[in-house]
Amino acid sequence: MDQSVIRSPLGPSWTPGHYGTVATGDDGSAEAGIRALHTPGLLLVEIAALPGKGEAMRAAVKKGLKLDLGDGSPAASLPNAVCSGPDRCLLTGFDLAAVKAAVGDLGLAVDQSSGRVRLSIDGADVPGLLAKSCPLDLAKWPVGMSQASHFLHIGCTWYRRSETGFDLYIGRSFARSAAEWLIESAAEFGVEILVPDA
Amino acid sequence: MLIPCPHCGLRPSEEFVPKGLAEAPRPALGGRAKPDGPAWQNYLHLRDNVADHSHEYFHHALGCRSWIVVHRHTLTHEVTGATMAADFWKADKPAKGAKDAKSPTAETAEDGQ
Ligand SMILES: [Zn+2]
Numbered sequence: 001m002d003q004s005v006i007r008s009p010l011g012p013s014w015t016p017g018h019y020g021t022v023a024t025g026d027d028g029s030a031e032a033g034i035r036a037l038h039t040p041g042l043l044l045v046e047i048a049a050l051p052g053k054g055e056a057m058r059a060a061v062k063k064g065l066k067l068d069l070g071d072g073s074p075a076a077s078l079p080n081a082v083c084s085g086p087d088r089c090l091l092t093g094f095d096l097a098a099v100k101a102a103v104g105d106l107g108l109a110v111d112q113s114s115g116r117v118r119l120s121i122d123g124a125d126v127p128g129l130l131a132k133s134c135p136l137d138l139a140k141w142p143v144g145m146s147q148a149s150h151f152l153h154i155g156c157t158w159y160r161r162s163e164t165g166f167d168l169y170i171g172r173s174f175a176r177s178a179a180e181w182l183i184e185s186a187a188e189f190g191v192e193i194l195v196p197d198a
Numbered sequence: 199m200l201i202p203c204p205h206c207g208l209r210p211s212e213e214f215v216p217k218g219l220a221e222a223p224r225p226a227l228g229g230r231a232k233p234d235g236p237a238w239q240n241y242l243h244l245r246d247n248v249a250d251h252s253h254e255y256f257h258h259a260l261g262c263r264s265w266i267v268v269h270r271h272t273l274t275h276e277v278t279g280a281t282m283a284a285d286f287w288k289a290d291k292p293a294k295g296a297k298d299a300k301s302p303t304a305e306t307a308e309d310g311q
Contacts, residue, residue: 051284074206084204085262086282135210147206149213150260 009117010038011176013183016195020187033125033189036182039118039196044169045091045099046084049107054087057106064102065094077146082159082169084148090157090169092118117175119182122165125189130166132185134158138166152181205262217255219245220286239293249273255283279296 002079010013023031058069061081070076074083077115090112091099099109106184108177121129127139133152138160141147154177157169170178199211222245227235249272256268265283270276 024219086264135213148208148260148262155260159293 001067008038008040009172009175010179013176014038014179014193016193019183019191019193021190023084023190030101032192034121034123034129034186034191035194036186036191037120037122037194037196038179039120042053042113042118043093043095044112044116044118045094045096045109047089047091047099047103047107048085050105050129051089053106057103059088060104060106061089061102065091065099067091074146075142075144077144077159079094079161082146082157082167083155084146084169090116115142115172116169117172119168119170119178120161120165121168121182121186122162123189124164125186126164126166129182129186133181151178152185154178172177199275199277201256201266201268201277202265203258203261203264204280204282204285205264206258209258209261213258213260214256215259217257218220220253220255220283247272251278253286255281 006138018032021033023033047057054072054075055132058072060070061067067078067079067081067130069083069089072087072089077083077089079093082090082092084090087107096109096111103109130138132147134156136147136149136158138158141160143162146157148155148157150156150175151158151168153171154174155179159167159169161167168178183193200208201211201214202208222241225241252270253267253271254270256266258264258266266280266285267283268280271273271278288303
């Protein structure tokens with residue numbers, strides 16, 4: 001086996017293409033109720049404030065990274081800064097060194113780029129998939145809300161990106177199981193695994 | 199059973215890992231000196247098992263991963279509130295059985311659980 005090939009943590013099932021039910025759109029083309037995307041190579045850094053330093057750390061992040069984390073509540077999450085717990089936040093697209101410089105001694109910054117994967121789902125049938133996979137009523141959330149809960153049996157931080165779009169942050173070692181479950185669970189709606197942007 | 203996590207709101211109990219009574223005072227480690235055997239024996243194994251309001255540690259393992267203290271009646275399972283474990287040990291500890299105004303309940307939780 002060629003050891004130089006970097007294999008996806010999502011395993012071989014996660015191959016771009018159409019799976020499950022095939023509905024036909026007005027123009028005769030195949031339509032999927034759910035579109036799913038994995039973003040490989042994503043920079044992920046989790047920050048956590050030291051006790052009592054939450055507000056100060058958010059101010060430092062605002063100054064250093066130009067990110068407004070608001071009051072640090074789940075409702076104040078941003079597409080690239082998702083609240084993952086009390087005074088904790090998952091940042092995407094920032095270099096660890098830059099985050100460490102911004103946070104200083106007010107909190108801790110840990111690189112999670114190889115620790116978690118991000119799956120994004122979108123489409124008209126996303127509420128149907130959510131109803132089967134998470135105990136929270138995510139369809140009632142406002143856009144921009146996040147919560148740490150689970151996806152099926154797997155720990156997951158959820159973020160509502162848009163009306164029908166959600167991001168799932170899942171531990172890497174569970175990613176393959178999550179990917180397989182997602183494809184199976186979404187099969188009844190038809191699922192399109194998208195090709196990530198180069 | 200639903201548990202009102204102070205950070206996450208009302209969540210199903212399956213997301214939590216119960217970690218025992220919060221009241222039991224943890225014996226001193228004793229440093230290099232020999233640990234106090236009977237005190238640790240009591241701490242680890244002996245419980246009164248009362249039918250009353252209790253304060254128990256729960257870890258929100260499949261959620262925000264906070265340690266919280268849940269106020270629960272051991273007989274009826276009624277949950278009257280929950281606090282962050284760090285806050286629980288601060289001065290104004292909630293009285294047993296008292297409704298915790300700050301923690302979410304079935305009536306006040308608005309975030310869709
Ligand atoms: Zn929680």
